Amino acid sequence: ITAKLSDGPLNGRRILVTSGPTHEPIDPVRYIANRSSGAQGAAVARALRDLGAEVVFVTGPATVRPPEGVQVIEVESAREMEAAVQAALPADAGVFAAAVADWRVASASDRKLKKSKDGLPVLEFAENPDILKTVARMTTGRPKLVVGFAAETNDVVDNATAKRKRKGCDWIVANDVSPATGIMGGSENAVVLISDDGAEDWPRMGKDEVARKLAARIAAALAG
Numbered sequence: 001i002t003a004k005l006s007d008g009p010l011n012g013r014r015i016l017v018t019s020g021p022t023h024e025p026i027d028p029v030r031y032i033a034n035r036s037s038g039a040q041g042a043a044v045a046r047a048l049r050d051l052g053a054e055v056v057f058v059t060g061p062a063t064v065r066p067p068e069g070v071q072v073i074e075v076e077s078a079r080e081m082e083a084a085v086q087a088a089l090p091a092d093a094g095v096f097a098a099a100v101a102d103w104r105v106a107s108a109s110d111r112k113l114k115k116s117k118d119g120l121p122v123l124e125f126a127e128n129p130d131i132l133k134t135v136a137r138m139t140t141g142r143p144k145l146v147v148g149f150a151a152e153t154n155d156v157v158d159n160a161t162a163k164r165k166r167k168g169c170d171w172i173v174a175n176d177v178s179p180a181t182g183i184m185g186g187s188e189n190a191v192v193l194i195s196d197d198g199a200e201d202w203p204r205m206g207k208d209e210v211a212r213k214l215a216a217r218i219a220a221a222l223a224g
């Protein structure tokens with residue numbers, strides 16, 4: 001257990017972090033998910049805590065454990081995550097590392113679908129709320145700093161720059177998850193930080209190192 005620093009640069013700051021995948025129900029026993037482990041989000045929460053922040057950690061069903069010393073709010077679906085995020089505000093900053101499912105099954109069944117009786121299921125989808133965009137575009141009570149993540153497989157900087165504009169967030173931490181990089185599911189990350197100042201390439205490093213560097217940047221931005 002790491003002691004919370006009482007004199008860290010983020011002491012007295014409340015920071016919201018989303019993390020992990022979401023699970024979107026098909027019926028009571030089945031769901032649609034994605035490959036996020038929640039490792040980068042957990043590392044960010046830990047690094048912010050280590051700098052003294054009060055961290056609210058809203059996490060989907062991740063494979064890594066949440067860090068100690070943060071307030072953990074566990075959710076399943078994107079809509080539950082959105083509600084938990086709204087309830088956790090206000091905050092000084094928000095870091096949206098979750099791999100939120102873009103779609104949910106439009107009308108999940110409240111009973112288990114049966115193969116004999118129901119035949120082949122046809123799933124209809126509905127778009128999930130964009131949690132990052134909603135928070136980044138808040139007109140009152142918006143966190144001072146809103147940071148999104150973007151996992152791209154091609155044209156990383158272009159896609160992430162456009163994404164930052166579309167969402168209205170301050171920074172985007174973009175990474176290349178094309179299979180050749182071997183990054184998806186691994187312990188390392190190679191990111192580009194997109195901000196008003198342009199695109200800054202960070203060398204490939206451990207996810208915990210990315211997290212510490214990002215936390216230090218967040219501390220500097222909130223202090224400035």
Ligand code: CTP
Pocket residue numbers: 018078096097098099100101102128129130131132133147148149150151163
């Ligand atoms: N995000 C979110 N809510 C969603 C979808 C995404 O909060 N419903 C956040 C993610 O946590 C991440 C950022 O938005 O910080 C970018 O997610 P990404 O999936 O890359 O962007 P999308 O807008 O969903 O675009 P696409 O998946 O089509 O590339």
Ligand code: CA
Pocket residue numbers: 100101102
């Ligand atoms: Ca998406």
